Structures are given as structure tokens and as C-alpha cells.
Amino acid sequence: MRRRFLAAALVPTLALTGCGLKPASAFIPHIEPAGIRPIPDLKDATIRVTSKEFTEQIILGKIAVLALTAAGANAEDHTNVQGSVTARKSITSGDNDLAWEYTGTGWITYLGEENPIADPQKQFEAVRDLDLKRNHIAWLAPPAPLNNTYAMAVTTATQKKYGLSDLSDMRKVPAGQRTFCVDPEFFTRNDGLRGMLKAYGLSYGSSVPATNVRQMSSGVVYNATSGGKCTFGEVFTTDGRIEALHLHVLSDSKHFFPNYNPAITVRESVLRAHPELTALFAKISPKLTTTVMRSLNSKVDVNGDDPVFVARDWMRDQGLIK
Template identity: 30%
Template sequence: MSAAQRALVCGLLSICLLCLSACDPPRGSHVVIGAKNFTEQVLLGELLAQEIEAEGEKVDRRFYLAGSYIAHQALLAGRIDAYVEYSGTALSSIFKQPVDRDRDRVRATITRLYAEKGVRVMPSLGFENTFAMVMRADDAQRLHVTKLSELHTAASQLRLGVGYEFEERPDGLRGMEQQYHLQFQGTPRVMDLGLLYRAMANHQVDIVSGNSTDGAIATMHLVVLADDQHYFPPYEAMPVVREDTLQAHPAVARALQRLAGKCTEADMQAMNQAVEGEHRDPADVIRDFRRRSAL
């Protein structure tokens, strides 16, 4: 190869490297917090953002990411620096591991798998958003049921409503019916999650598969039946954050550590209801929560 040809090749390689660099994710001075596309996630993204801003860091918000896969890919690509994921979702949906109902083992497994990708799992915020079987309080009292193991004798009197996902998941309806020996009245009504509580209010169903942090639970005076045989996997809410972000912005680790254990299931129910039922701005709801929690 002549000197001129070598020079040409070197020049082309330099141009290619410049183009590749231009395609790299922007790594500016601001920390970027992500969230998936539902109310609770937006609230949790706002919680992380405000706590990091309290440390003097500039924060950009990239909310309403379309699901766990998109949020995870954005994190790995450096498009976001952190977001809140649920431990059981990380295990089965992101890392495609078998369902595991041992909280400590799930936490250890996802911590290892995330670490292999340069991501750190921070301590739990203090609550789980797990599947929950929900009834009207007067029905539960009349039937003398407070936990799922007490439901088998009454199930045949109850009309069941479930979401599409719960009907199909390996840790969903069929397994629960087998675990607790349940046979509900007729065929379960399958509908969008947003319609389940409306159907409950209209007495079209008697028991629904909701989520443990749904705002409607408190406002409609509903009760969650205890999963006393631990059928549902753990779904602890845990911030996941890039290691290079923690190195570049040590204040992020301080902020996220400060949030450990600070948010209860009841707190999350109330905040979800404030946004969905009272139509309040998520940022204002989080500011009030942080004031009450002395954060």
C-alpha cells in the first residue's frame, strides 16, 4: 500500500470514528432520570429527581418510557442514568430468569446480573408493588376472609375480574388457583386494569386482581387479602443506576441511599390516588411527600 493510500485509509477511519462518536449517547453534566409510562413510575421518577436536585445536581427527566424493556435498554445505552425497577420484573421480564419467590435470593440474583452490565441496584424504597387480590371490605367481613388461604370455601360465590397480563403470566391466575384451591363463580371477566375498579364499584365483579399500591384500595375502602402462602414473587421498588454515573456524580448515591425504606405501601397508594383520583401534578405530590418525610 502506497503512502497516499495509507493516508486515505487513515483519513476514512478517522471520519468513521467521528461518526460513531457522534452517535454515542449524550453524556452531559446533567443526571437523567427515567420512568415507565404509568402513574406510579412517574411519581417515583420525580422522587428520585427531586432528591438528587436537593444535593445540588442538575436533573433532566425522561419519563413515559414504554415499558420495562425500553427503560432497561435506555439505561444500558446511557440515555438515562437511573430509574426505579421492581425486583420480580427485573428477574423474570428483563433477565428472563425463572420465577423465584424468595426475596433475598431475588435481590441477590438481580444485583449480580445488573452488576455484570455496569449497573448498581440501590436499596429498596421501602415497598413492593405486587399483585393483590382485592375485595370490598363488607364482603370480606361477611365471608370472614382476610387471607387467600381462607378464600377457597367462599370463592364459588364470587365473580372474579382480572387484567389481561394476570390471566396469562406464569405467576398469575392459574397458578394462584392451584396454589390456593380456588374455583370462582363462572368465567373470570378479563379487562383492562383501569376498568377493574369501576367494575368493582358497579358490583359487576366481587374480587379483582389489582396491584398492592393501587390508589383505589384506600378510597373505595377495599381490602387486600394476605398472600399467606407467599405465592406472588417479590416486587420491591429499587432504583437502578449506572456505575459510571455514580462515579461522576457521587451526590446521586447519597440521595438514593437517603430514600432507602422511606416510602411505604400506604404512602404509594395515597400518592397514586392523589394523581389519578384528584388529578394533582406528580411533582407537587412528591414535594408534599418529601416535606412530610423530612427528606
């Protein structure tokens, strides 16, 4: 996934764990089955789970490891791999078996498609069908409802002052105060700043003067926005710092930003051997909303908790394990 969490320069009041900076170990705490029951056909089956290195991916990876363990499988924890390409290659090469992946990443980065699909379900079905055909990678339904995509955020005071709730409301802010804090990649991407402005009837260089756009690392954006250095700040919708800094995320009524809904991806041969994996993860995916994931990420990045215990405690709260 095209996350840049590792570039984060964190807010001084937050724990110095950072998005993706807290190391993840392969330790698996003791758990007992609850809502997830042992599956006879998974008993003693070895399933190798991987993830990328940022916080959300590590938490999701730990959830998969714990789910497989509760179901009776021998889950090998290979989470916390650096980079999307490396994690993906470990699946396609057969070095790992299973990982959570994002529909937008699969469609754009791995399959090379340029035009994202606005409808989340249709986007999932398109990436599922094409990835299976080309690469023998199966995407398990349903995808999680959480959407870890780009967004613009403002402070609560700014939101109330101008009556902001959607990106279409950017026009309500006088041009002189229509300032943006963004990272360099968002500034240059087709699905980044200029495309967003155009989609909502604004233009970089005129209705948004070039001097109103400040480029900085993605981690600094959160602090700069919270501190009033810009009116609008580029964020990721599931980042835990949104809640910690009391930022308000503007909705994207025109669906400009691509959908990044995670789903379990698994090698086709593994799924054929263990078709019960679909039902297992169907118990989990629907529970993972944007709000839930933002809270889980915050427990790691703001509170400094360990990802595996965050995953375990959430699964206990959901009655999946005990």
C-alpha cells in the same frame, strides 16, 4: 414493569387523570435543601433521570429529580417514557443515567429468569448481582419496602360477610359466589389466576368454574369489584383506587406473587464517578412503603394533582427538602 395502567377505564367518580394518563412535564419547582444536604462532589454533575409512563413511576422519577437537585446536581428530567423496555434501553445505551426499577421486572423481564425468589432481600441481592455482572447496571441498596405486585381485593362488605383476610380464605366463599374479575394477561400468565388458585388449593374449571371468571381491562376490574359484579378483583397493591373505592386487599401468605420492590438503578460508570448516590437515595427508599405509595398515587389518579408537586410535598413532609 408489567403494569397495564394505561388500559384503565376509570370509575366515573374519580378524576379523569387515570393511572399514567396524566402528562408529566419536565418542570422542576423551586426547592431548598433540608434533610438532603448539598453534596460537594455532585455540584454541577449532570444526572439524567428517566421513568416509565404510569403514575407511580412518574412520581418516583420526580422524587429522584428533586433529591438530586437538592443535593446540588444538575438533574435532567427525562421521565414519562413509554414502556419498560424503552426506559430500560435508555439506561443500558447510556442515553439516561438513573431510574427506579422493580426487582421482579429486573429478574424476570430484563434478566430472563423464570423463577422469582420469595424473600424480598434475597430477590434484590440476586437481581443486583446479576444485572451488574451482565449489564453493568448497579442497584442501590436498600430497595424500597413498597411492593407493587398483583393482589386480590374484595369490598369491605364481602370481607366482613365471609371473614376474608388472606387468599387462603377464598375457600370460605361458596363456589357459586366464588367469582373473579381479571384482565386477560393475568388470566394467562404463569404467575396469574390459575397458578394462584392452584397455590391456594383451588382449581380453575372445577372449584372455580370457568363461567365464574370474567375477563376485562385492568381499569374496569376496580369498578366491577366495587360494584359487586364479582367477589374477587385483580388489583395492583399500590393503586390509589384501592383506597378511593374502599377495597380490601387480601394478603398472600404463601408468597405466590413475585416481589416488585423498587430500587434506584444507575449505570455502573456513573456510580463509580458519584458513589455518594448510594447514601443520597438511602435517605429516601426506606420511607416508601406500600401504604405511602398508594396514597401518593391516589393524589394523582383520584384527586388530579400533578406528580411533581405530589413528590415535592411528600419530600417536604419527610423533612428531606423545604
